[in-house]
Amino acid sequence: MKIHENISLKPFTTFGIDKKAKFFVRVGSMIELKSAFLVAKEKRIPVLILGGGSNILLTQDVEGLVIKLEIKGIQVVKEEAHHLWIEVGAGEVWHDLVLHCIDKDWAGLENLSLIPGTVGASPMQNIGAYGVELKDVFHSLQAMNRETLEVHSFDPEACQFGYRESIFKQTLKNQYVITSVTFHLSKAPEFHLEYGAIKEVLQANGIQHPSLREVSEAVIQIRQSKLPDPKEIGNAGSFFKNPTISSNQFEELRALHPTLPGYSNPEGVKVAAGWLIEQAGWKGKRIGHVGVHAKQALVLVNYGEGSGEDIKQLSQQIQTSVFDKFGIQLQPEVNFI
Numbered sequence: 001m002k003i004h005e006n007i008s009l010k011p012f013t014t015f016g017i018d019k020k021a022k023f024f025v026r027v028g029s030m031i032e033l034k035s036a037f038l039v040a041k042e043k044r045i046p047v048l049i050l051g052g053g054s055n056i057l058l059t060q061d062v063e064g065l066v067i068k069l070e071i072k073g074i075q076v077v078k079e080e081a082h083h084l085w086i087e088v089g090a091g092e093v094w095h096d097l098v099l100h101c102i103d104k105d106w107a108g109l110e111n112l113s114l115i116p117g118t119v120g121a122s123p124m125q126n127i128g129a130y131g132v133e134l135k136d137v138f139h140s141l142q143a144m145n146r147e148t149l150e151v152h153s154f155d156p157e158a159c160q161f162g163y164r165e166s167i168f169k170q171t172l173k174n175q176y177v178i179t180s181v182t183f184h185l186s187k188a189p190e191f192h193l194e195y196g197a198i199k200e201v202l203q204a205n206g207i208q209h210p211s212l213r214e215v216s217e218a219v220i221q222i223r224q225s226k227l228p229d230p231k232e233i234g235n236a237g238s239f240f241k242n243p244t245i246s247s248n249q250f251e252e253l254r255a256l257h258p259t260l261p262g263y264s265n266p267e268g269v270k271v272a273a274g275w276l277i278e279q280a281g282w283k284g285k286r287i288g289h290v291g292v293h294a295k296q297a298l299v300l301v302n303y304g305e306g307s308g309e310d311i312k313q314l315s316q317q318i319q320t321s322v323f324d325k326f327g328i329q330l331q332p333e334v335n336f337i
């Protein structure tokens with residue numbers, strides 16, 4: 001376990017922001033993880049846990065220890081006739097896990113294909129796409145308390161999952177490191193094709209009875225048609241969450257803007273932030289080295305030399321303009337450092 005000093009974090013987040021870490025270490029086991037925390041304690045410096053860096057915006061240098069979590073391993077921990085449970089190390093790459101499950105004919109993760117990042121970060125914001133959320137396949141997780149270094153188990157209730165939310169972003173923020181996640185998968189496919197675009201793509205590809213792989217490929221096709229590849233252009237996926245507004249506010253807005261997309265939920269109506277940002281005139285706009293993606297207005301991009309401050313400023317301008325036009329306050333999905 002080698003601790004590096006003063007290194008650039010540019011290759012380690014998908015926004016490609018050139019901020020420095022005072023100390024940086026890759027951790028591949030529980031023993032290394034504990035040693036890294038002991039080093040930080042001794043030096044009295046804060047710790048930042050990093051997975052794939054695909055949901056982080058660096059606005060400043062990290063004056064502490066960055067721990068890049070690389071604990072690997074996929075283990076079947078229980079198997080029944082129609083279901084199985086797998087425990088996966090936090091450092092496994094999410095999309096590699098999805099492909100592994102498809103190879104094995106284990107169903108559950110296929111709609112979540114091509115989401116960047118690691119398994120350990122997936123419960124942080126209860127990742128979701130195309131009609132499925134992590135919580136639908138989640139059994140439990142193991143997490144290490146950052147103070148006591150003890151490992152605790154969390155069941156779904158303890159995680160308090162919500163839309164792009166969990167207890168680890170709320171009351172337990174910065175208190176635990178997720179070290180493994182256990183998933184509950186099915187041996188017989190249970191397809192979730194209700195999300196319009198998936199059906200359309202399968203139909204267009206002439207597929208009537210899809211396999212897991214074909215569903216995964218349809219999802220990948222849709223994602224690649226609108227989301228920028230971080231290897232080519234810096235971004236962190238959706239920058240903001242889709243806001244939920246009251247039914248009354250929705251009706252008032254809908255009277256003025258008949259094409260506003262909205263989906264009812266128990267709290268009100270969830271509206272499409274991408275639509276709001278596009279209507280406020282931001283889609284495809286570029287300001288210096290940063291901008292708003294031309295195919296998906298919810299994605300802010302770094303053309304290469306942009307800074308975290310540039311992206312932050314752009315995001316604030318967008319928030320102000322959407323609020324002025326629609327009276328809706330957008331909340332970031334991305335974690336600011």
Ligand code: FAD
Binds near residue numbers: 050119121176229236
């Ligand atoms: P990081 O960015 O490394 O970390 C995110 C946060 O979690 C940080 O606060 C970090 O400190 C903390 N953290 C990371 N790992 C751990 C751990 N093991 N224990 C404790 N804390 C930890 N998200 C979706 O939900 N749906 C999508 O469809 C989607 N599409 C995307 C598309 C693109 C092109 C991109 C770039 C991003 C997309 N995202 C999406 C966002 C992102 O991929 C997810 O949030 C992902 O889970 C982040 O994983 P990561 O390992 O990169 O986390």
Ligand code: EPU
Binds near residue numbers: 236238261333
């Ligand atoms: N829209 C526009 N203009 C745009 C973008 C979107 O009008 O520029 C409209 C679309 O026409 C559509 C609606 O907004 O009616 C929703 O768009 P889309 O299907 O592209 O999904 P999204 O709501 O923008 C969400 C997630 C994505 C996830 C997709 C698919 C959030 C914040 N984002 O995006 O997750 O992949 O649905 O399920 O919930 C992420 O979290 O990083 C992410 C990429």
